[in-house]
Each structure stands twice: as C-alpha cells, then as structure tokens.
Amino acid sequence: MIRIYNTMGRKVEELNTVEPDTVKMYVCGPTVYDYVHIGHGRTFVAFDAMLRYLKLKGYNVIRVQNITDIDDKIIKRANETGRDWTEIVDFYMKDYLDSLSQLKVEIDQHPRVSTHIKEIIEFINGLIEKGNAYVAQSGSVYFDVESFPSYGLLSGTRKEEWNQGEEFVKEKRHPYDFALWKAWKPGEPYWESPWGKGRPGWHIECSTMSTRYLGDQFDIHGGGVDLVFPHHENERAQSEALLGKTWVRYWVHVSYLTINKEKMSKSLKNIIPLNEAIKKWGVNTLRYWYLTAKYRNTIDFSEDSLAQASSALQRLKDAMSIIRGVIKSGPKYYSNDEQVKTQRKIIWLIQKFHESLSDDFDTATALSQVHEIATIVFNDLQSSEDFMGAMLALDAFRQFNYVYGVMDEEFNAAYENLNKVIDAVVEVRNILRSKKMYDLSDQIRDVLTRAGVRLLDSKDKTTWRFE
Numbered sequence: 001m002i003r004i005y006n007t008m009g010r011k012v013e014e015l016n017t018v019e020p021d022t023v024k025m026y027v028c029g030p031t032v033y034d035y036v037h038i039g040h041g042r043t044f045v046a047f048d049a050m051l052r053y054l055k056l057k058g059y060n061v062i063r064v065q066n067i068t069d070i071d072d073k074i075i076k077r078a079n080e081t082g083r084d085w086t087e088i089v090d091f092y093m094k095d096y097l098d099s100l101s102q103l104k105v106e107i108d109q110h111p112r113v114s115t116h117i118k119e120i121i122e123f124i125n126g127l128i129e130k131g132n133a134y135v136a137q138s139g140s141v142y143f144d145v146e147s148f149p150s151y152g153l154l155s156g157t158r159k160e161e162w163n164q165g166e167e168f169v170k171e172k173r174h175p176y177d178f179a180l181w182k183a184w185k186p187g188e189p190y191w192e193s194p195w196g197k198g199r200p201g202w203h204i205e206c207s208t209m210s211t212r213y214l215g216d217q218f219d220i221h222g223g224g225v226d227l228v229f230p231h232h233e234n235e236r237a238q239s240e241a242l243l244g245k246t247w248v249r250y251w252v253h254v255s256y257l258t259i260n261k262e263k264m265s266k267s268l269k270n271i272i273p274l275n276e277a278i279k280k281w282g283v284n285t286l287r288y289w290y291l292t293a294k295y296r297n298t299i300d301f302s303e304d305s306l307a308q309a310s311s312a313l314q315r316l317k318d319a320m321s322i323i324r325g326v327i328k329s330g331p332k333y334y335s336n337d338e339q340v341k342t343q344r345k346i347i348w349l350i351q352k353f354h355e356s357l358s359d360d361f362d363t364a365t366a367l368s369q370v371h372e373i374a375t376i377v378f379n380d381l382q383s384s385e386d387f388m389g390a391m392l393a394l395d396a397f398r399q400f401n402y403v404y405g406v407m408d409e410e411f412n413a414a415y416e417n418l419n420k421v422i423d424a425v426v427e428v429r430n431i432l433r434s435k436k437m438y439d440l441s442d443q444i445r446d447v448l449t450r451a452g453v454r455l456l457d458s459k460d461k462t463t464w465r466f467e
Contacts, residue, residue, distance in 0.1 A: 028223035139183035139196035155229035
C-alpha cells in the first residue's frame with residue numbers, strides 16, 4: 001500500500017487511482033523566460049523519484065509536464081532585451097530541456113501553451129456558458145471567483161487573502177477575479193478569439209492541457225509549494241466549475257530550496273542556474289543530494305552539503321565495487337549461520353526501504369536503509385565472500401538505483417557477465433532447496449523475478465529466461 005500526503009485536506013491518504021494500476025500525473029513546468037534554477041531541479045527530481053518508485057511497484061505511470069511559452073514575464077523579457085518573444089522562448093526552452101535530459105527525468109508529454117490555443121478558447125467558452133466566467137468591455141475574460149463556493153479550500157486562504165497578483169482593473173466584478181484571457185495590447189503577441197485579439201491567462205493553460213492529455217479526472221497534480229496559491233487554487237476552481245466533479249485526487253507539493261538558509265531571490269543575487277550546478281557537481285551527486293531530504297521538507301543548498309552528498313554517494317559506489325568482487329569470485333556451496341543471519345538482515349532492510357518509500361515517498365529514510373546495507377557490505381560481505389549476501393545486496397542497490405538514478409554506470413559494470421552470474425545464482429538456489437532452506441531460496445527467486453528473470457523449475461533441473 002502506498003500512502004501520499006494530499007494538500008487538499010492536509011493529511012496522508014492511501015493511493016487509490018482513477019484507473020487500476022495506472023497513475024496519471026501532471027506537474028507544472030517552467031515559464032521559459034530565464035534559465036531554470038536548482039529549485040526547479042529539485043521539483044523535477046522529486047516527482048521523478050515518485051514516478052520511478054510507482055513503476056518499481058508495478059504501476060503504469062503517465063507524466064505530463066507543461067511548458068509555459070507565452071506569459072507576461074516572457075513579454076517583459078523580450079521588451080527589456082529588444083528580442084522577439086519567440087527567440088526568448090526558444091533559447092530558454094532549450095536550456096530547460098537540456099537540463100531535464102541531463103537529470104534523467106522521465107516526461108511522457110511536454111505540451112506548450114502556444115500549440116493549445118484552440119483548446120484553451122474552448123475551455124473558456126465552456127466557463128462563460130456555465131456562468132462561471134464573464135467577458136469584460138476590453139475583451140478580457142475573467143473567472144468569477146464568487147461563482148465557485150469552495151474557492152480557497154485547497155490553499156486554506158480566506159477572502160481577504162485572495163490577492164491574485166494581477167493588475168487590478170475596474171472592469172473586474174470582484175478584485176480577486178482572475179484573467180482567463182487577456183485582451184491584446186500594442187506590441188504584444190496575440191491570437192484571434194471570439195472576444196477579440198488576445199492571449200491566455202496563466203492559470204487556464206494547465207487546466208486545459210492536463211485535461212487534454214490525462215482526462216477529466218486524474219491522480220496527481222504537483223508542483224512547488226509556492227504554486228498552491230493562486231495557481232493551483234485557480235486551476236481547481238475553473239476545472240471543477242466546468243467539469244462539475246472532483247478533478248484531481250491528490251495535490252502534491254515540493255517544499256522550498258534555500259541557499260545558505262536564505263530564500264533564493266534576484267535581489268540577493270543567490271539564484272543558481274541548474275545547468276551550472278550540473279556542470280560543477282555532476283548529475284548523480286545533484287540527484288542524490290535532492291533526495292537526501294523528503295520532498296515536503298525544505299532543503300538548504302551549501303557547498304558543504306553538496307560535498308557531503310558526493311562523499312556519501314562515493315561510499316555507495318565503493319560498496320558496489322565490493323559486491324561485484326564477491327559475485328565475480330563465484331558461489332560457495334554453503335552458507336554458514338553468520339552468513340544466513342547477514343542475508344536475513346539485508347532482506348529486512350530491503351523491506352524497510354520499501355516501507356519508507358511507500359510512506360509518502362520518504363527518500364531520506366529509505367536512503368539511510370541503503371547506507372545500512374552498505375555498512376553490512378563493508379563489515380561482513382567483504383571478508384566472508386558471502387555470495388548469496390552479495391546477490392541480495394546487489395538487488396537492494398538495483399532497486400535503490402531504479403528510484404534514485406545515481407549509479408547507472410556501476411550497474412552497467414555489474415551486469416557485464418550477466419548470464420554467468422544468473423547460472424551461478426540458480427545453482428546456489430538449488431543447493432538451498434536441497435537443504436530445505438526455502439525462505440532464502442524463495443528470496444532468490446523473487447530477486448531474479450524483479451530483475452526480469454523467470455525461473456522454470458522441473459523435476460530434474462531449473463532453467464531460466466528473460467521476461
């Protein structure tokens with residue numbers, strides 16, 4: 001059972017998906033007017049780890065992450081630099097996609113606002129027809145917040161706190177109504193609409209594109225905690241007003257990243273571009289460091305914290321080298337009592353690893369259990385040449401790397417002689433079965449099954465094949 005914290009209701013709930021064995025996830029992507037920074041990187045990796053763990057547990061996961069390629073900030077940057085807005089978008093979108101690729105983040109769909117204008121207009125029309133939105137004299141369209149009685153429920157805000165961060169104009173019915181469509185101003189890009197020339201507001205894009213790719217109901221809507229209000233509050237209001245039902249089952253938010261205990265801001269000049277961090281620290285160290293804190297806890301960046309993450313990751317790589325060495329030496333035809341005890345301790349730690357990640361994706365606690373296995377490798381496996389223990393440790397590290405994605409190179413080396421290793425493991429399993437040590441022999445079968453190897457037992461022998 002996987003449990004997940006839901007910002008709506010502020011409690012941990014059992015994951016119960018719209019479709020059996022499938023998780024549909026929408027994560028708010030960046031507005032491409034500047035370089036993505038390490039705070040964005042944390043959000044990307046946090047949801048990537050969730051996706052990877054859900055896949056490890058057998059779920060089919062579909063992740064959509066949008067690109068906001070038309071927005072006030074983009075227009076402002078274009079005006080400041082004297083460049084065309086499309087040039088701004090193309091330059092910073094490339095930086096974003098390159099950084100995402102280097103971080104090994106899995107995205108199934110990357111919709112852009114500018115290619116979904118038709119669907120956005122249809123969405124807004126539906127809200128107007130239902131009485132939840134109105135066309136102002138200028139040609140702008142606003143969502144009538146008063147028409148949605150549960151507004152503020154997601155963010156826990158009161159009416160006096162509903163400042164949208166938008167320019168207040170007298171044509172709004174209420175000061176806290178927000179723009180769905182912004183009428184054209186000279187010098188701005190525009191599209192034709194039933195209300196005249198203009199462009200989409202910020203919030204409507206995510207409602208439209210998530211529904212377009214994931215359906216009228218989906219499982220997880222995520223982003224940084226700074227998006228809870230007004231962005232996600234507004235998304236929920238306009239989507240549920242149109243659809244007439246609960247739109248998202250679980251609202252999931254990643255906490256802040258600070259720099260030496262201070263909030264990142266341009267005024268403090270402490271914003272670190274993600275591409276620079278990747279270049280300096282490397283992808284694996286950066287991913288590892290992001291996941292040393294649970295996604296709902298603030299993480300603080302410092303040179304020391306990244307150096308510590310690098311050392312801790314190296315410790316796991318060193319343990320992996322020992323595991324490979326023990327496996328390469330080949331199986332022994334027995335396990336003594338101390339080795340069996342060690343093997344059962346590793347099995348127990350693998351179970352604890354899963355318990356931690358199943359409890360609201362607690363990557364920090366799960367990581368401590370991986371390091372306990374590394375300690376066993378250093379203290380016990382290295383000297384005893386415990387082949388079965390090494391195989392169990394290898395499986396633990398395989399599952400760890402599947403989620404954290406920080407030791408791909410080590411696993412490529414570990415599987416160089418894969419067929420010989422599997423033959424040896426099957427031989428050890430047969431010996432354990434002959435001695436009626438069924439708990440360990442069953443564990444070997446489970447390890448191989450998770451690795452995509454199916455065992456075929458017959459009366460005289462055991463064969464295997466890749467699934």
